[in-house]
Amino acid sequence: MGSGGTRLLGIFGDPIAHSLSPVIHNLSCNLLGLDYRYLPFHVVPERLSSALQSFRNLGGVGFNATIPHKEALLPLMDELTPAARRIGAVNTVICQERLIGHNTDAHGFLAALQDVRPDLPDGHHVLVLGAGGAARSVVSALLDTGCQTLILANRTLSRAEALAQFFAPHDPGHRIQPMSLDVDRLPWETITLLVNTTSLGIHGEASLPVAWHRLPDDAFVYDIVYGPRGTPLTRLALSYHRQTMDGLDMLIHQAAAAFTLWTNHEMPVAMVRSFLSRSRDGHTLDG
Ligand SMILES: NC(=O)c1ccc[n+]([C@@H]2O[C@H](COP(=O)([O-])OP(=O)(O)OC[C@H]3O[C@@H](n4cnc5c(N)ncnc54)[C@H](OP(=O)(O)O)[C@@H]3O)[C@@H](O)[C@H]2O)c1
Structure with a gap:
C-alpha cells in the first residue's frame, strides 16, 4: 500500500x-x-x-x-x-x-554470460551484431575481458565504425573490427561467441541471417533480446544444436x-x- x-x-x-x-x-x-x-x-x-x-x-x-x-x-x-x-x-x-x-548494463551482460559459461569470453573470437545503444555496453564489457577479436557488424556500417572509434582509447590492441552486416562476408568459421544486440526479435520477427553451416559447432549464441520461450535467434540456434541464452x-x-x-x-x-x-x-x- x-x-x-x-x-x-x-x-x-x-x-x-x-x-x-x-x-x-x-x-x-x-x-x-x-x-x-x-x-x-x-x-x-x-x-x-x-x-x-x-x-x-x-x-x-x-x-x-x-x-x-x-x-x-x-x-x-x-x-x-x-x-x-x-x-x-x-x-x-x-x-x-x-x-x-x-x-549497470555492461555488468549485467557479462555477469549473465559468466553464470552460464564462465570460460567465455576470454581467449574467444566474438561477433557482435548491432551497433546501437545496447552494443555500447556489450562492447565496453567485452573490452575488459581477454577476448581475442571483437567483430562489430552493423547494417549501417558507419555506426559500427563510429562505435569502434569511440572505444579506440580503450582498445589499444585494436580488437574491434567494424564490418557491415553481410552474411556472405562475415568470417563465421572463426566465431566462438555470437552476440545479438540488434532490436530484431523483440516482437518475434525473424532474426538476422546467420551462416549456421559455417559457424563452429561449439559456438555459443547469446541474444540480449528476450521473448517468451526465447527469441527467434535462440530457437534457431537450438535447432542447429548450438548452446544459447537470451537476455532475461x-x-x-x-x-x-x-x-x-x-x-x-x-x-x-x-x-x-x-x-x-x-x-x-x-x-x-x-x-
Ligand atoms: N537484456 C537486457 O537487459 C537488454 C538491455 C538493453 C537492450 N536490450 C535489447 O537490445 C535491443 C537493442 O537495443 P538498443 O538500445 O541498442 O536499440 P538501438 O539503439 O535502437 O539499436 C538498434 C540496433 O538494431 C539494428 N537493427 C534494427 N533493425 C534492424 C534490421 N531490420 N536489420 C538489421 N539491423 C537492424 C540497428 O542497426 P542500424 O544502426 O543499421 O539501424 C542497431 O544496430 C533491444 O531489443 C533491447 O530490448 C536488452
Whole structure:
C-alpha cells in the first residue's frame, strides 16, 4: 500500500508500459520486506529534464532509464561513474544531493554470460551484431575481458565504425573490427561467441541471417533480446544444436546491480529469476 515512509524508485522510458523492471524491483522489495515502490513513468524526450526535477522534488531515491533516454541523461547528471562515462549512456540514476549517473548494463551482460559459461569470453573470437545503444555496453564489457577479436557488424556500417572509434582509447590492441552486416562476408568459421544486440526479435520477427553451416559447432549464441520461450535467434540456434541464452538474465543482473546501489541490499536473484521465467510473456527486456 505504501506509507509516509515509503521510498520511491522508478523507470523513465518511452514507451514504458511493458517494462519488466517494476516487477523485478517490487518483487525484490516485497521478498526482503523493504518499504520502497518502483513505478514506471512514461517520459517523452522533451519532458526528460522536467520529469527528473519532479522526481527529485518528490524525494525519489533513484530511477532507471530505458529507450530513448540513456544517452540524453548524460549532460543532466552532476557526476558520472567511470562505467557510464565510458559507455556513453546512463541506465541507473541515484538522486542524492548530487545526481549520480551509473551504467549497470555492461555488468549485467557479462555477469549473465559468466553464470552460464564462465570460460567465455576470454581467449574467444566474438561477433557482435548491432551497433546501437545496447552494443555500447556489450562492447565496453567485452573490452575488459581477454577476448581475442571483437567483430562489430552493423547494417549501417558507419555506426559500427563510429562505435569502434569511440572505444579506440580503450582498445589499444585494436580488437574491434567494424564490418557491415553481410552474411556472405562475415568470417563465421572463426566465431566462438555470437552476440545479438540488434532490436530484431523483440516482437518475434525473424532474426538476422546467420551462416549456421559455417559457424563452429561449439559456438555459443547469446541474444540480449528476450521473448517468451526465447527469441527467434535462440530457437534457431537450438535447432542447429548450438548452446544459447537470451537476455532475461542480463536484465536481472543489471537490475540487481541498480537495486544494491539504491537500497544497499542484495537482490534475491534466484527467486526473481524463477518468478520471471514463469511469467515473462508480453514484456520488453531493455529495462
Ligand atoms: N537484456 C537486457 O537487459 C537488454 C538491455 C538493453 C537492450 N536490450 C535489447 O537490445 C535491443 C537493442 O537495443 P538498443 O538500445 O541498442 O536499440 P538501438 O539503439 O535502437 O539499436 C538498434 C540496433 O538494431 C539494428 N537493427 C534494427 N533493425 C534492424 C534490421 N531490420 N536489420 C538489421 N539491423 C537492424 C540497428 O542497426 P542500424 O544502426 O543499421 O539501424 C542497431 O544496430 C533491444 O531489443 C533491447 O530490448 C536488452
